Amino acid sequence: MDTFVDSSWYFMRYCDPNCHTAMVGPGSRYWMPIDQYIGGIEHAVLHLLYARFWIKAMRDEGLVDFDEPFKNLFTQGMLLRESYYRQAEDGSRRWFYPSEVAVHHDEKGRPVSATAIEDGLPVTVGGVEKMSKSKNNVVEPKDIINRFGADTARLFTIFAGPPDQSTIWSDSGVEGAYRFLRRLWSFAVEEHARWGEGEEPAVDDAQAKHVRFMTHSLLQQINNDYERLQYNTVVSGAMKLLKVLEGARKAGRQTCRESMSILLQVLHPVTPHITQVLWEELAFPGAIYDSTWPTPSSDALKQDKVTMMVQADAEHDTIRSQAQSDTTLARHLKGNERMIVVPNRLVNFIA
Template sequence: ILHLLYARFFHKLMRDEGLLSSDEPFKNLLTQGMVVADTYYRVLENGGKDWFNPADVELERDAKAKVISAKLKSDGLPVEIGGTEKMSKSKNNGVDPQSMIDQFGADTCRLFMMFASPPDMSCEWSDAGVEGANRFLRRVWRLAHNHVSQGTAGALDLASLDDEQKAVRRAIHLAIKQSSFDIGQHHKFNTAIAQVMTLMNVLEKAAQKTAQDRALLQEGLEAVALLLAPITPHISHQLWLELGHDDAIIDAQWPQVDEAALVQDSLTLVIQVNGKLRGQIEVPASASREEIEAAARSNENVLRFTEGLSIRKVIVVPGKLVNIVAN
């Protein structure tokens, strides 16, 4: 609060002195959430509480990993579990970032904190979450290393992509589109990171046999590096160089969406009979409602599960599903 007041005061002072023409220093206020963590304590003789840092406490869990007791590592005696509260000196539940940085690197810590929750919501600190963020960055590095070790990738020939390659490229540009929107419009870094994770799942399963495959993977890895750059700048910069670029990633242009890559020739729709999943059909993206309904009615599973029944209604949700109501 005080920093905001100070900034506004000096801005208005400079305005009054004729140094500035605007009334306010900021166009928008984003109030970030608190980082919360578990607390542990012992009750003192005077009724007060002696708080212990989570790093100094050893937890005992049951078969379902639920915490059932805690004890101090230094003396082995039990401590009370105080619940989850915002990190503070008074509760001694802060986590030293330096120890995490020494163990995992700054990028891992940044990724975890920005993925754990939206910036305006509270973030619950989790050592397991930090380890998960580190595993994801290792996956990115491993895929890029394997790709680069096979030599320089050639140019991508968009005119000769097969259906599987088109699906991979669609995933690349869908991630670019969604991440750009999440970061640029809503500052939701957590959902932007989720888009990159989804893209990584696709890239890891993509073929790497032909020159086209490798050129497509090159495009995908470059997109991953660029989308992660605001969040994990160090590994992204190194990945950018390893992928064959001479300039720093901070000077690179934000990836642009190729809308043509998002166009689908066909759609896979889920089929339900009375609300229960019974299969799926593939139809042309341009198929009309009548054509989709006809394809659904003639599906083998639909015929089997509607045998002896009368179809009362066919509900088509464009691009998603067909639900057949029969009795």
């Protein structure tokens, strides 16, 4: 019980750690309540219960002037991994690390049996379980960091799936995250060399405009995903932005540098080490963690043409008439749009 008691109000001391005359210092008036509480479901249930109890007790004693310790609760999913064991005669189980087992698959790639590497004897495929030291199916972060680096470990864990859902660990997924960071590094180094080459070649204005539109569209999506704590789609947005940049050879130095700075900034909370180094290598001012967070440009998001698709099965005049009478669609139409009809399939209005 003492452990739960200590862990249920200790965060209050962080608000004013140098206060030695009271249980809760005056700094709590500034820092509390906490904006966001994040925890796994098994931990959050008990800790949240005890923390709320203690805050209400301290409130009743006049130590704090708020009712709840946390404004928002986010329950994260768990990491899962395959498990393998061998039943002993006394009924106990010896659990094997996945690296200690040779797994045999059927023609569809599904595991059907396994043997221990040490003796070649069968072990039981226990299925996908929550990572647990007792079942020897944990992944040691230091092993991943030693092999791929801390940024890769962070990137894979965040990109593996929605943070509120459980995710199955994948060694190939870690390698994929590593390849993406190598691609980012190679592109940045190549671009830095290209940006430093004498006079800039002719700029394709249409491509520059497209690159800025895509960059700020993706930035808008990424910012929304950060707000919603959907960090996996933050990473996918950054991956899309790198792909845009890789095809932007004629967009001009200024446009490419703007897009590259945005890419590094939105990735920085996920992969802080590589983004800081590249920020310096590309000669962006100051430290990336002190830079102003980017916001979408309304000018960059403007488009001269917008294609809208409507599914329909009718004559051309009927389709146009129905589209103009639809309140949702009509506010985007001005009457002079070019209409392209794929019979019985789709209708495109090009504004």
